[in-house]
Amino acid sequence: MAEIEVIAPNFKKRLSGVTSVIIQIVPEQRRLGTVVCALGPGLPPHVPKLRLRDLPRLLSRPRRRPVRVWHARRNTEMLAGLVLRQVLRAPVKLVFTSAAQRSHTAYTRWLMRHMDAIVTTSSRSASFLSLPHRIVPHGIDLERFHPPSEEERDWSSSGLPGTHGIGCFGRIRPQKGTDLFVDAMIELLPHHPEWTAAIFGRVTSDHRRFAETLQHRIDAAGLAERIVFMGEVPDIKPWYRRISVCVAPSRNEGFGLTPLEAMASQTAVVASDAGAYRDLVAEGETGFVVGAGDGAALTAAISTYLRAPDLAARHAEAGLRRAREHYALEREVQALAEVYEHLWSGA
Structure with missing residues (x-):
């Protein structure tokens, strides 16, 4: 415990975008020299975590640093950091990463004013901040998300019909624009029999009716075998490599890793102008960006892309280069390490 320099709290049990970031970045931070541990439920075994019996030792100083860094990514985690520092007098500095694409509530602004450093993930998120901040875009693990083998890119290995696949990833809900994707597929697939659409993601109980309505539309169009809800699959990474086009049609997002995961897998992207998608996708070079909600x-x-699979392949190659040059996970880790070092040095 004395060696731990950074705490990454995760106060949400269900998998979310923030949880995915923590799962991805904490092991990489450890690999590159930052002694960090996560704290909270819903984290897989490979992520270094604090045990409950370790929590009282947060009140002591780490061995090699003047204070620990508490790196929050949610309001509840900012509040917990404030309690640690102001009430329990723990030796901590507070960092908050904001990915919000909207004006912050008065409560959130109050919490942020008590942070020692603010990080934001995109130029759009930064536009909603009046406090000093640093833009640190999320990165992607280029070992986990990588180009396909010849066998993987062969769509026949999917077990679905056609010769090309197009995919949509994320929880099934209006916010994610699943209905926009389904409507587009119902209109286009009858003219392109070689393509099949696959939709990946969990349907929660409060969006069950939404998913059922989409399935009724698909059935009425006679496309039940070519627009397929795949649910949550054990390993999503091979599917990014199988499809030729990834569609990210969100109406709103915090950051959104889907386009990066696709680009790193050498797959072309069509994305809405939500989250950081416009920053990530080079228009007409690695994919296309359209207005959020514009079906x-x-x-x-x-x-x-359906009319020109060769164009999708060229954009996929350019997307892979862009992911490797600008969005490697190592770049994010190094940028965060600089934020922490400034706090430790008293800057």
Whole structure:
């Protein structure tokens, strides 16, 4: 415990975008020299975690640093950091990463004013901040998400019909724009029999009716075998490598890793202008970006790839280069390490 320099709290049991970031980044931070541990439920065994019996020792100083860093990514975690520092007098500095694409509530602004450093993940998120901050975009693990082998890119290995696949990833809900994707597929697939659409993600109980409505639309169009809800699969990574086009049609996002995961897997992207998608996707080079919620524009962009699979392949190669040059996970880790070092040095 005395060696731990950074705490990454995760106060949400269900898998979310924030949890995915913690799962991905904490092991990489450890590998590159930052002694960090996560704290909270819902984390897989490979992520270094604090035990409950270790918590009282947060009140002592770490061996090699003047204070620990408490790196929060949610309001509840900022509040817990404040309690640690202000009430329990723990020797901690507080960092908050904001990915919000909207004006912050008065409560969130109050919490942020008590942070020692603010990080934001995109230029759009930064536009909603009035406090000093540093932009640190999320990165992608290029070992876990990588280009396909010849066998993997062969769509026949999927067990689904057609010769090309197009995929949509994320929980099934209006926020994620699943309905926009389904509507686009219903319009386009009858003209492109070689393509099949696969939709990946969990349906929660409060969105069960939404998913059922989408399935009724698909059935009525006679496309039940070519627009397929795959649910949650044990390993999503091979599917990024199997499909030729990834569609990220969210109406709103915090950051959104889906386009990066696709680009690192050498797959072309059609994305909405939500989250950090416009920062991530080079328009007309690695994919297309359309207005969030604009179903007609989304359909037109997807149609470009369905009519020209060779263009999708060229954009996929460019996307892989972009992911490797600008969004390697190591770059994010190094940038965060610089934020921590400033706090430890008293800057």
